[in-house]
Amino acid sequence: MSPHRVSPPGAVVLGERGGRPVPEATIVRLAVYLRALCSLAEGGATVVSSEELAAASGVGSAKLRKDLSFLGSHGTRGVGYDVPRLLARLELTLGLDRAHVVAVVGAGNLGRALVGYDGFARRGFTVGALFDADPTTHGEAVLGVPVHPIEDLAAVCRHLGITIGVVAVPAEAAQDVCDRLVAAGTTCVLNFAPVVLATPPGVQVRQVDLAAELQVLSFHLARRAAEVLGDGAHEIDPAAGAGAQDPRTKTVVST
Amino acid sequence: MSPHRVSPPGAVVLGERGGRPVPEATIVRLAVYLRALCSLAEGGATVVSSEELAAASGVGSAKLRKDLSFLGSHGTRGVGYDVPRLLARLELTLGLDRAHVVAVVGAGNLGRALVGYDGFARRGFTVGALFDADPTTHGEAVLGVPVHPIEDLAAVCRHLGITIGVVAVPAEAAQDVCDRLVAAGTTCVLNFAPVVLATPPGVQVRQVDLAAELQVLSFHLARRAAEVLGDGAHEIDPAAGAGAQDPRTKTVVST
DNA sequence: CTCCCTTTGTGCGTGGGTTCACAAGCGTCT
């Protein structure tokens, strides 16, 4: 009965030409691998082993090899991966072979910070336009990016061929902005507002909730505090030296 | 460098007094539930069903109930959850019963935006101090928050009892800043720099990589483009979910 | 040319997470 599904957490998405399905979790890590690979490339490395790259990415080497195998990447056995080749492959897979223009909605502190964030430009993302509801900001330019009234969103986006929108407005306005973006032909939305956005099928939404991140950290703080207090038979040395690696810390296991 | 481990992906952490293990994935969602619950509470709701709250949070109702059951929450069968009671329970679990002071390192665009972000204050997080390496910023105050030289990090953090640090500096400086934070007694780090931080065991790190988020969106764009072109392989899992009318639909449909 | 060392690629076992489906419990209407 339900024609559409909800956000599939562990959904398997189709790969590209090769036709291999790529787990969603892997996609996120590909970006991490790309980052690490760029660092290594700048360091002059021409080949890299899965062990090295995995260490630089903070994952296990087996996981990395499996992730890379999804996109049929060819490393050389006994040697490792050719850095420029793998780099090109990752960029192609992530769609970075083409320049992307994004629209940032909300010219507040966060929106302006995003315009100035050089991590975007370094990956081929450029902010083509800023939008805001406040008329006093209109016509202003932030680092060369003009601020438009929000009513012009559709027109400007279509004119610039923008397909990625960033929502950096207060929670109350987020859904409205999202609707406008979708109406303007945007199919990918990066949302910083602390609300769950409703979108038609086919639109990709990624949520970045800063307060939630802090709350997760807070949870771990509280858990540790509770452990020290009433939980019997537990041993955690408070703080202590940073240099020493304590083998006995049960905060997190696995890996 | 770095005999230390990195952030663990899917680890099961110990719960609180009750001793029930709480999945890491659940913890993240608890923050989302709290958000949705606050909205409902402001709307005057006194009870809420799992179906309603799930819809407002963008998840399935069964998942929500299971998540809530981890913290031994008491709903009333046939009625739903008591909003103020559940709200208090969530805040307690997430450690929000106590005010948290965080340190933001990096007084650039992002750092300043974080100071002004009201989503923090609304959840009991206050920025107690800013730090930066640039001497011209020292002594300045951003929205009443003083900017200190980075050398004073340990002293100020200890004086204010800061246990959460936010890294908002360029990638090159991130590891150094992280080390300083850890040395200052910080046990939780929120990292915006595009690097994998090495930390001693017991230190929680959460990574927010804005460029990576955009790359994931870019991947989906590229995938869709490849699909439209000549790719013979489309297949979307039909999978009729239990969710009847979920507002959030971000499936990627072909044809 | 052959042997050996190194590293990739992957089949499989295990474990965690998500979903389904149902029993238990609470309120309410008659």
Added chain:
DNA sequence: AGACGCTTGTGAACCCACGCACAAAGGGAG
């Protein structure tokens, strides 16, 4: 008071994902 309907809580199956460990394969030395 008794029965009915609604909602929670959870037991169990499914499914993905992670990690181990090994076979396949390339390069270099002798």
